[in-house]
Amino acid sequence: xxxxxxxxxxxxxxxxxxxxxxxxxxxxxxFRGDYIEMQILKSIFxxxxxxxxxxxxxxxxxFEMFMQxxxxxxxxxxxKNTLLYYFIFVVSYAVISxxxxxxxxxxxxKSLKRYFYNLKQLAALYDLESKKL
Amino acid sequence: MSxxxxxxxxxxxxxxxxxxxxxxxxxxxxxVTALVFIxxxxxxxxxxxSPIIVLVIALMCSFLPVNFIVVISAIVVVLHLYSLxxxxxxxxxxxxxxxxxxxxxxxxxxxxxxxxxxLAFVLKLPYVIVLGVGLLGTxxxxxSVSCGxxxxxxxxxxxxxxxxxxxxxxxxNAVAKLHYVVEGMLNNKEMFxxxxxxxxxxxxxxxxxxxxxxxxxxxxxxxxxxxCVVLLLLGDLMFEVNISIAAMLIGAVVSLLLAKVMxxxxxxxxxxxxxxxxFEDDEYYYYVKAIxxxxxxxxxxxxxxxxxVL
Numbered sequence: 001x002x003x004x005x006x007x008x009x010x011x012x013x014x015x016x017x018x019x020x021x022x023x024x025x026x027x028x029x030x031f032r033g034d035y036i037e038m039q040i041l042k043s044i045f046x047x048x049x050x051x052x053x054x055x056x057x058x059x060x061x062x063f064e065m066f067m068q069x070x071x072x073x074x075x076x077x078x079x080k081n082t083l084l085y086y087f088i089f090v091v092s093y094a095v096i097s098x099x100x101x102x103x104x105x106x107x108x109x110k111s112l113k114r115y116f117y118n119l120k121q122l123a124a125l126y127d128l129e130s131k132k133l
Numbered sequence: 134m135s136x137x138x139x140x141x142x143x144x145x146x147x148x149x150x151x152x153x154x155x156x157x158x159x160x161x162x163x164x165v166t167a168l169v170f171i172x173x174x175x176x177x178x179x180x181x182x183s184p185i186i187v188l189v190i191a192l193m194c195s196f197l198p199v200n201f202i203v204v205i206s207a208i209v210v211v212l213h214l215y216s217l218x219x220x221x222x223x224x225x226x227x228x229x230x231x232x233x234x235x236x237x238x239x240x241x242x243x244x245x246x247x248x249x250x251x252l253a254f255v256l257k258l259p260y261v262i263v264l265g266v267g268l269l270g271t272x273x274x275x276x277s278v279s280c281g282x283x284x285x286x287x288x289x290x291x292x293x294x295x296x297x298x299x300x301x302x303x304x305x306n307a308v309a310k311l312h313y314v315v316e317g318m319l320n321n322k323e324m325f326x327x328x329x330x331x332x333x334x335x336x337x338x339x340x341x342x343x344x345x346x347x348x349x350x351x352x353x354x355x356x357x358x359x360x361c362v363v364l365l366l367l368g369d370l371m372f373e374v375n376i377s378i379a380a381m382l383i384g385a386v387v388s389l390l391l392a393k394v395m396x397x398x399x400x401x402x403x404x405x406x407x408x409x410x411x412f413e414d415d416e417y418y419y420y421v422k423a424i425x426x427x428x429x430x431x432x433x434x435x436x437x438x439x440x441x442v443l
Contacts, residue, residue: 046234053234057227061315063308093235100239 006125013118021115024108032109036101043097047090055082138427141398157195160202163248164194167206170252171213174292178216181209200244204233210284214291218298220310221291224318228287232280243270243277250281251288257380259285260388263331264357265395267338268350275332282331286324290317323376326368334361345422347404354392358385401427 168187176182194202207229215222253259266274301309334357341353362385369376402424410421
């Protein structure tokens with residue numbers, strides 16, 4: 001016989017698995033540290049690319065002045081400054097991504113917990129039904 | 134009112150039944166609109182202007198994730214600008230690349246705003262997107278709104294200055310075009326005024342609509358649109374940016390009406406039946422304000438079968 005309560009629960013869970021759940025399960029399959037570490041590494045990579053692009057743009061923009069001054073200026077100092085700005089840029093971006101991804105991880109874990117709780121309920125409903133028979 | 138509500142229910146049912154076909158259709162329409170707008174304002178590359186190419190790209194977009202439309206639009210813009218001048222393409226390319234690398238890496242749900250806002254600008258109705266973001270989103274969406282404003286003003290700036298940019302062919306100064314575009318963008322006060330006004334509006338609308346007062350959505354819309362218009366006018370006075378006042382006021386009123394329509398679909402409640410309840414458990418006191426949603430039951434069709442046996 002059809003069990004309405006069970007069907008409702010299963011429909012809800014299937015909808016969850018289809019949309020939000022799939023993403024959350026991928027997130028939840030990592031340990032917290034691993035997940036955040038991986039995301040931060042990706043962030044550092046994209047921040048590095050972004051910095052290189054920006055740096056190239058600035059040099060290209062001031063190309064003439066740069067070429068005129070290239071023998072006069074302190075190249076070591078210039079390199080140091082460039083690295084310092086790079087460091088500040090990457091670290092601040094990594095901090096932002098740390099905050100974002102730790103928030104996302106805890107949210108995903110919470111919603112997965114609810115999902116597993118529903119799974120248990122479903123199993124209980126099946127148990128109940130088999131006992132009735 | 135009840136007819137409107139019934140119509141909404143019917144629309145919802147229609148949407149949920151044909152969702153599989155409707156979503157690709159919407160994506161297709163959005164992609165075509167975006168590409169036609171881009172080709173209309175920056176049609177420097179004749180190959181990209183051909184309707185067949187537009188249709189092929191739009192068809193492709195209709196089966197890919199929504200955010201892909203944003204990426205494709207950015208690529209088309211850069212290609213058009215490349216046909217105009219390499220330097221313009223570099224500026225736009227760097228801007229879009231930074232956007233994708235830095236912000237869209239977090240894959241926010243409001244990426245589409247970056248595409249919708251320039252389209253709304255062309256229709257002179259950017260305020261409706263701003264109100265919508267405030268009503269349905271969070272303050273973080275300000276980043277998306279600002280990116281949309283920058284994208285629009287970049288395209289608009291290059292479009293209006295295309296003749297000057299192509300004439301800047303100084304052999305001795307290879308970066309003259311680049312200087313012209315970058316300086317033009319950085320000195321574009323109208324852009325910064327608009328960005329600031331939109332950001333304030335989004336935050337204000339968001340804060341007011343979350344208040345626990347009756348008609349919070351309507352109040353937030355009106356306050357938001359008035360603030361936005363006042364800020365733009367103030368910016369106009371302070372920096373002499375020459376915003377067309379009549380167009381702005383008409384756009385604001387139309388946007389307000391559109392936002393009301395949005396409210397009808399997203400947040401339709403009956404304030405006359407508000408209930409206040411108070412209770413407690415071991416840890417908290419609860420002061421609950423419960424407002425019922427407006428809804429109607431679909432009129433059931435009863436089919437009476439009349440059979441007669443002769």
